[in-house]
Amino acid sequence: MLTRSLQIATLLAACMSLSACKLVATAAKNQPNSREGSPAQNAEFSPDRMADEIWDSKAMPYLRRKAGALPEILAAARQNPDEAGRKYGYREKQDGSPWTVVTKLDGQVVTADTTSRAATAGVDIDGDGKADATIQIGPAIRGTALRDALDFVSFTSFTNQIEYAQFGKALNTRVDRVLLSGLPRDQLVGRKVSVLGVFPLEKLDQPPLITPAELTLGPKS
Template sequence: MSTPAAAYARGGQAPRRRIPARWVAVALAAVLLAAIGFSTHYRSAGSVAASGPRFDPDAFGARTYQSEVVPTIRRRAVELPMLVKTMTTDQGAANRRYGIRQGDGPYNFAVKGTGRAGVAKSGLMPVTVPDLPPGTRVSLQVGPAVNGTALRDAAGIGFRRFRNQAEYAAAATALNNQLREKLLKNLDPAQLNGKKISFVGAFNFLTPSVVTITPVSIKEAP
C-alpha cells in the first residue's frame, strides 16, 4: 500500500488539508473589522463641539426676548379669569384652546389680567384678581431670582431649535435673565403694594388653584 508521502514522491499531488470552518470565520471577521477601522473617522468631544458655532445663551436671549418672546406672549394672552374658569370646568378644552406644550411637558399659558398687588415675599408678589374661583392664588415672579421655563415654552420655542438639552435649558435661563434686565431691574414691588396693576405673562400649568406667572409686563392700572 502506498502512503501519501510515496505518492507525492512519485509526482502525485499531496492531499489538501481542510481548513476548519471556525478559522475561516475568524479570518473573515478580522478582515471586516479592519475594513471598518479604515473607513471610520473618530471625532473627539472637542472636535464635535468645534464642528458648529458655539451656542451663546446671552446672545440668544438678547435677540429673541424683545423681538419674539414678548410679542408672542402678548398676542396669545387670554384673560386670566376666563382661563381659570375653563380650566376648572374642562381642563382638556383649556389645554386645546389656550395652551401650548413642548414635547411631553406641562401645558403653558399666556395670560393677562388686572388685580390688586400684595406684599412681595420670596420673589413672589401676590395679586388679588377679581372673578376668580375662591381659593385661587395668583402670584407674579418679581425677582431677584426668576425660575422656570414659562417664557420659552409659552412663546413656542421648541427643542428642535437647539443641538442638545443643555442649550435648550440655557435658552430658558437666558430669557429669564432678559426679563430681569428689561422689566424687573427697575421695578420696586414695595411701591406697588396695595395698588391696582395690570400684567401680561406666562405660566406652566400645575393646578388651577395655584397660578405663578412669569411676567413680561407689570404696570399700574387706572
C-alpha cells in the same frame, strides 16, 4: 558574557521594533453625542443674544396674541385642560407634561415677599383682598415658562439639552434685567398692577405662579 550580549541584542531589537510602530489615538470613551455634549461644541451659540433678538420681533407679538384673561383660562382648564392649553398656550411634548399658558390680568398687589432672591408679589384680581395670582419679580425666576410658552421654540432647534436650558434661563434673565430690576420692592403693596405673563397649567386649586413678560404698576388705590 555571551548571555549578557544576547540580552543587549534582544533589547536593541525590541527598541527598533517599537520605533517602527505608529501610534494611533483612539476616540475618547463615552464621547457625547450632538444632544448631550458640551455647549462649547457650538461656539457661535449665545443664549442671551438669541433671547434679545426674538423678544420684540417674535415673542411679545405672540404672547399678546395668545393671552387670555386669568379667570377665563382657569375656568376653561377646570372643564378641559387640553382644550384650554391649546387655546391659550403651548406644549411641545405630548406625554402628559403640563401646558404653559399665556394670561393677562389687572389687580392690586396685596402681598410682597422680597426677602428671597426668588421674590414674589400676590395680586388680587376680584377685590376680595386675597391673592388670586403670584407674580415672580426676581431677580431669581423659577422655571422656564417663558421659553415653554413659545410655539416657535423647539428643543430640536438646539444642539443639546444644555443649550435649550441656557436659552430658557436667558429669557428669565432678560425679563429681570429689562422689566423687574427697577421695581420699587418696598412700595408694591396697595398698588394697581397690570401683567402679561405665562404659567404652567397645573395645581388649579392654588394661585398660579406667573412669570411676567410685561408688568405695569399704577398708583395705590
